[in-house]
Amino acid sequence: MPNVVVVGGQWGDEGKGKVVDLLCPAFDHVVxxxxxxxxxxxxxxxxxxxxxxxxxxxxxxxxxxxxxxxGVVIDPIALLDEVRLIEEQAVSVxxxxxxxxxxxxxxxxxxxxxxxxxSSRGAGKLGTTGRGIGPAYEARAKRTGxxxxxxxxxxxxxxxxxxxxxxxxxxxxxYPDAIVPTTDExxxxxxxxxxxxxxxxxxxxxxxxxxxxxxxILFEGAQGTLLDLDHGTYPYVTSSGCLAGFAAPACGLPAxxxxxxxxxxxxxxxxxxxxxxxTELTDNIGEHxxxxxxxxxxxxxxxxxxxxxxxxxxxxxxxxxxxxxxALTKLDVLDEVSEIRIATAYTDGGQxxxxxxxxxxxxxxxxxxxxxxxxxxxxxxxxxxxxxxPVLAHRYVARLEELLGVPVVMISTGPRREETIVRHIKPxxxxxxxx
Ligand code: GDP
Ligand code: IMO
Ligand code: MG
Numbered sequence: 001m002p003n004v005v006v007v008g009g010q011w012g013d014e015g016k017g018k019v020v021d022l023l024c025p026a027f028d029h030v031v032x033x034x035x036x037x038x039x040x041x042x043x044x045x046x047x048x049x050x051x052x053x054x055x056x057x058x059x060x061x062x063x064x065x066x067x068x069x070x071g072v073v074i075d076p077i078a079l080l081d082e083v084r085l086i087e088e089q090a091v092s093v094x095x096x097x098x099x100x101x102x103x104x105x106x107x108x109x110x111x112x113x114x115x116x117x118x119s120s121r122g123a124g125k126l127g128t129t130g131r132g133i134g135p136a137y138e139a140r141a142k143r144t145g146x147x148x149x150x151x152x153x154x155x156x157x158x159x160x161x162x163x164x165x166x167x168x169x170x171x172x173x174x175y176p177d178a179i180v181p182t183t184d185e186x187x188x189x190x191x192x193x194x195x196x197x198x199x200x201x202x203x204x205x206x207x208x209x210x211x212x213x214x215x216x217i218l219f220e221g222a223q224g225t226l227l228d229l230d231h232g233t234y235p236y237v238t239s240s241g242c243l244a245g246f247a248a249p250a251c252g253l254p255a256x257x258x259x260x261x262x263x264x265x266x267x268x269x270x271x272x273x274x275x276x277x278x279t280e281l282t283d284n285i286g287e288h289x290x291x292x293x294x295x296x297x298x299x300x301x302x303x304x305x306x307x308x309x310x311x312x313x314x315x316x317x318x319x320x321x322x323x324x325x326x327a328l329t330k331l332d333v334l335d336e337v338s339e340i341r342i343a344t345a346y347t348d349g350g351q352x353x354x355x356x357x358x359x360x361x362x363x364x365x366x367x368x369x370x371x372x373x374x375x376x377x378x379x380x381x382x383x384x385x386x387x388x389x390p391v392l393a394h395r396y397v398a399r400l401e402e403l404l405g406v407p408v409v410m411i412s413t414g415p416r417r418e419e420t421i422v423r424h425i426k427p428x429x430x431x432x433x434x435x
Contacts (some may be wrong), residue, residue, distance in 0.1 A: 001028070001216030002259035005244040006327075008224030010318040011271040011298070015329030015412055016264050017041025020057040020220045022410075022417055023262075028057030028215035029207065031067040033250040034240040035222035036106055036136065037078045038129040040298025045417035050086065050346060051298050054079050056220050059086060059093060066093075069203050070102035071250030073136040074148060075111070075190035086181040100203040101149030107161065108181035108189055109168025110135035116178035116265035126236055127273025129193065129299050137239035139164070154190075161190050178352040204252025211257065219247035219258070225317035233360045236275025244321035263315060263323030263406070267331045267396070270304040272297050276364035279307035279343045292302065294331040294415075308341040308370070311403040316356040316402050325425070326398065329412035331393060332382075332419075337375040340396060345402060373399065382419045386411070389421070 006023065008014040019044040024030055032039075037053035043051075043060050044122055050060060054074060058064035066072065110132030117134075118125045128134060129342050139145035146164060150157040165186050172178040207217055221242060226232045228242040242249065244261040246255060268289055271277045280291065286306045289295065295304035317323065346353040346366035357363045376390035383389055389397075389411075397408050411421040 001214060003198050003211075003217040003219070003257055004260045004262055005219040005221065005247045005258055005321075006262045006264060006319050007221035007242065007244045007323070009265040009314055009321070009323060009326070010224045010269055010310075011226045011277075012224040013040070013270055014224060014264040014266050014273065016221060017043050017052060017057045017328070018328045018412060018417065019262070019264050019410065020218060021045075021060055022420060023218060024058040024064045026216070027058070027064060027412050029065045029067060029210055030056040030218040030220055031069050031072050031203065031207065031251055032056045032220050032222060033069045034242055034249045035238060036073040036131060036133045037075050037082075038131045038133045038238060038299060038414060039222035041220075041222075042298050042415065043417070046417045047332065048088070048089070053082055053299060055082055055086065055093065056168065057099065058218065058220070059096065060091060062092075062310075064096070066097050067206065068097070068099045068103060068205050069251040070100040071246075072100070073104045073106050073133060073140070073240075074099070074205040075106040075131065075197055075220065076148070076189055078131075080192045080195055097199055098201050098203060098206055099148065099199045101147065101152075101200040102146050102203075104136055104140045104145040105148060105189075105193060106132045106136040107146070107164060107168065108185045109165050109172065110139065112172055112179055112181055113168060116172055119177055120175050125274060126136065127275070129273075129297075131299070134239045135168075148193060148196060148200055151193045154194060154207060157193060158190055161186060183335065206254055207251055208352040211253075217257070219244075219251070221247065225263075225321050226313055228320070231316075231320050233275045233363060236273065236360055240377060244323070260324055261322050262325050262327055262409075263317065263321060264327045265309075266295075267334055268309050269294050269307045271307075272300070272304045274300050276360050277305055277307055278346060278366050278368045279310045279341075279364060281307045285337065288336070289333060292336065293330055308343060308368070310343045310368070311400070312343055312346060312354065313356050314404055318406055321404055325409040326401075326404065326406050327410040327412065328397060328408045331389075331397075331411055332380045332413045335380055335397075336377060338377060340373045340375050342371040342373065342399065344371050345369040371399075380413050383413045384419070384421055386421050386423055390432035
């Protein structure tokens with residue numbers, strides 16, 4: 001059975017949660033490989049609604065085993081709360097969840113530092129989710145981080161957390177408005193790590209054994225390709241790798257473990273947080289997309305910025321992640337728009353630019369060159385067969401396929417699991433994904 005990576009092709013919130021949930025029945029295991037609880041993945045079916053932050057979206061499909069890899073940073077209190085919240089909704093979590101003992105801990109001090117830095121940046125803020133993701137990855141890179149596996153040695157864990165929290169308190173002292181975590185809060189984090197101990201284990205070993213048995217793995221990406229630390233719109237990025245190629249090594253598997261890459265793209269674009277967004281709409285259409293698409297952050301509730309589909313940025317994402325097939329989401333959100341635009345290039349100072357600029361400021365200065373397409377202005381909500389979509393929607397999908405050179409194999413026409421069109425196009429079908 002094949003192993004497939006699902007990644008976001010834009011700035012996050014493309015609908016990865018919905019797509020992963022749909023694909024999971026065809027896989028034995030689903031593993032989160034990057035980020036932390038900055039992610040918010042929504043899954044809806046029937047009248048049920050889940051927002052997942054650390055637990056893979058596969059948890060809602062009963063036969064899928066879920067793993068959280070070593071490259072994920074874990075706020076132990078947030079993970080425990082998430083486990084409890086999902087279990088309260090009658091979904092079994094603990095027996096099906098394995099968390100890497102190598103995953104790094106997000107401490108209360110990391111969260112406080114993230115928030116203190118953001119408020120001190122004023123108008124120049126990055127717009128982080130305030131979940132302590134950046135400081136936790138910094139600690140990992142500085143080699144002062146603490147890994148969940150220390151739960152097996154409570155004395156050393158307490159010492160390490162106390163030492164790290166002391167250092168973080170020193171760092172926080174530089175920010176007059178910082179809220180330094182209390183001893184109680186720090187103790188609660190330690191208790192949460194200890195409570196997670198029964199879930200900890202070796203993710204790389206578990207996945208390697210699964211592969212030997214011929215079981216399949218779905219890698220669930222968080223964030224989006226354009227938020228990747230190296231290739232995204234730096235410094236307006238997250239602090240981990242978001243490209244598909246990152247999935248296998250982040251889980252301690254060889255690159256050849258990956259058989260296919262599915263990129264999730266919205267039919268338009270959104271971004272939450274600061275940073276360049278050339279196709280952003282600040283007019284009535286932008287507001288319409290935000291309301292019609294319910295574009296408010298799953299994690300922070302912030303209104304998302306909205307704009308037209310940016311084919312220049314999307315082409316870069318296709319190349320960086322090796323996207324071979326596309327799941328196009330939220331097509332229904334464009335239903336009422338009379339004229340749809342796609343950015344096919346940019347201009348800057350009279351020069352045409354066809355590649356995504358390396359520098360965020362250059363991207364901010366770029367003006368999109370738009371191709372105009374008539375909107376279908378017909379209801380596509382909840383359509384489940386491609387032939388039932390309006391002809392102008394067919395044309396829009398075909399044009400995106402042409403611009404990106406990748407087939408659209410799945411189209412989402414509503415937030416629910418059942419509101420989806422699946423098209424059997426190679427190479428997607430060669431991954432033998434059964435839905
Ligand atoms: P993720 O972070 O990539 O998993 O995406 P989010 O869950 O943060 O954001 C996607 C939002 O769009 C969620 O509220 C989904 O329920 C919703 N959604 C997903 N697909 C569709 C769709 O095709 N149409 C509509 N209207 N909403 C969708
Ligand atoms: P999912 O997985 C959208 C953005 C933040 C900010 C930047 C850095 O739901 O698609 P961070 O807290 O990571 O240091 O913030 O990255 N960001 C996301 N935007 N969806 C996400 O995750 C995001 N995770 C981080 O808004 O601009
Ligand atoms: Mg999200």
